[in-house]
Amino acid sequence: MYGTQIAKWGDSLVVRIPEKILSDTGIVEGDDVEVTAVAGSIIIRKRPDGDKTLKSAGMLAGSSNPELRKPEKGAWKKAAVEKYGSR
Secondary structure, eight states: OOOOOEEEETTEEEEOOOHHHHHHHTOOTTOOEEEEEETTEEEEEEOOOTTSOOOOOHHHHTOSOGGGGOOSTTHHHHHHHHHHOOO
16 A cells, blocks of 8 residues: 545646556556546446457455456446445
């Protein structure tokens, strides 16, 4: 687990993502990502790109829960709610 801060950038707020997290997930500057709120948490994942295979977040890729490995709409949210509960 890594700590970071929320910062102001123009009229928006931004989060700095540690290099280790980025390298573990395969996310690089300029990638399109999806941001989802689930059970009080924020999930950021690389957006599926046409026929290319989705690179799962490093911490989810090895998960024993098959729902976390499915890129289908709603699967990550369902699995996260099952694991962490809903608000």
